[in-house]
Amino acid sequence: MPEAGQAAALLATLRTVNEAANWVSSVAFERGVPREYELRKHTYAELRARGLGSQAAQHVIKKTRDAYTTLKANIKAGNLGRPGSKRRRKAGAKPVTFRPEAAQPYDDRCLSWQYDARTVSIWTTAGRIKNVRFACSADALKTLQAYRKGESDLIARDGAFYLIATCDVPEAEQYEPDGFIGVDLGIVNIATTSTGYLAAGRGLTRHRKRQLDLRRKLQGKGTKSAKRLLKKRSRREQRHAANTNHIIAKTIVTEAERTSCGISLEELRGIRQRVRLRKPQRVALHSWAFAQLGDFIVYKARRAGVPVVFVNPAYTSQQCSECGRIDKKNRAGQALFICRNCGVVAHADRNASRNLARKGEAVWRTGRESRVPATP
Numbered sequence: 001m002p003e004a005g006q007a008a009a010l011l012a013t014l015r016t017v018n019e020a021a022n023w024v025s026s027v028a029f030e031r032g033v034p035r036e037y038e039l040r041k042h043t044y045a046e047l048r049a050r051g052l053g054s055q056a057a058q059h060v061i062k063k064t065r066d067a068y069t070t071l072k073a074n075i076k077a078g079n080l081g082r083p084g085s086k087r088r089r090k091a092g093a094k095p096v097t098f099r100p101e102a103a104q105p106y107d108d109r110c111l112s113w114q115y116d117a118r119t120v121s122i123w124t125t126a127g128r129i130k131n132v133r134f135a136c137s138a139d140a141l142k143t144l145q146a147y148r149k150g151e152s153d154l155i156a157r158d159g160a161f162y163l164i165a166t167c168d169v170p171e172a173e174q175y176e177p178d179g180f181i182g183v184d185l186g187i188v189n190i191a192t193t194s195t196g197y198l199a200a201g202r203g204l205t206r207h208r209k210r211q212l213d214l215r216r217k218l219q220g221k222g223t224k225s226a227k228r229l230l231k232k233r234s235r236r237e238q239r240h241a242a243n244t245n246h247i248i249a250k251t252i253v254t255e256a257e258r259t260s261c262g263i264s265l266e267e268l269r270g271i272r273q274r275v276r277l278r279k280p281q282r283v284a285l286h287s288w289a290f291a292q293l294g295d296f297i298v299y300k301a302r303r304a305g306v307p308v309v310f311v312n313p314a315y316t317s318q319q320c321s322e323c324g325r326i327d328k329k330n331r332a333g334q335a336l337f338i339c340r341n342c343g344v345v346a347h348a349d350r351n352a353s354r355n356l357a358r359k360g361e362a363v364w365r366t367g368r369e370s371r372v373p374a375t376p
Helices: 004-030 036-049 054-077 086-092 138-147 202-221 224-233 236-258 279-286 290-304 348-366
Strands: 104-106 111-114 119-124 127-133 148-157 160-167 180-185 189-193 198-200 262-266 308-311 336-338 345-347
Touching (some): 004 036, 004 054, 004 104, 004 127, 054 086, 111 148, 138 148, 138 160, 180 236, 180 348, 189 348, 202 236, 236 262, 262 290, 262 348, 290 308, 308 348, 336 348
Parallel strands (some): 180 262
Antiparallel strands (some): 104 148, 111 119, 119 127, 148 160, 189 198
16 A cells, blocks of 8 residues: 555566566577576676666566476466467567566565554665555454565556565364265356255356456447446456355365365366367356366365365266266256166256265275375
């Protein structure tokens, strides 16, 4: 919550360091992206001449080198398309660029926190600024005081400034589960658990459709006021989806903790590459934040000590949770499951979640290593 003069200094600092980062990136690209120490030899003196402090210059070099490391990892993982694709060639054919207001890392020598006064002292290109106020919730302040560690990132977004602090929160001791709660993820029903909880996706789908229609309408107008409204509403859908996922994840983890159960999630990473859909269905699939929901469940479970396992979801929608018979014809409709063998009638997602729960128990009993992704 900087004052007008402080905000101007912070904005000028972000633009200066990111302009410098773009220059460092061009040097790195020309020299074949050398290692950080070698890149420092070619750029550090120039960065200091541009008015950057010693620590700020080091951080600019490091964040540029890290950006190339991330780019290389994304190319290797196939996130930028197959070998030879236009997108992949384009990504590797030019230097990495940084937005004028992109994040800049600060360590404890460039940024100090005064928790009781709720202020920070921060380095800028205009000198060190003290008594810059910040706002956060009471719980976030307690977490900051107890667990803040390492660097913090300063970022400007939509005219506001944010400090993203890294907190090293210890994980709770994991207990031995009495059973597992299977969680079936989907678009019509965002999450369905084997214990009976169902998070319907109707509201989120309607919200996304409203936002899409409004964006089309405003983009079609193209007036200044329409562009201002588009900018004002940017990321609103993303924030709404994230909030919905937080609520769902918290509900599932709380239920598992209350019943001393573990959580069995289906491994759905890479589904966009595997699934073939018609064009009208692609918008729904690509706006479905299933990976985000899974990540939220994982980190909340770790903080609560709830065991989480990832299982193969193959045939869980076609298998009867009572007799175990697998048959494509068992899935009578989107929401209806009728077993051709034993005659059981059930909600299709509820049936699938029970199969996932049983698979989770099998994985836990055999002691197979869980494929839970590392918490960022």
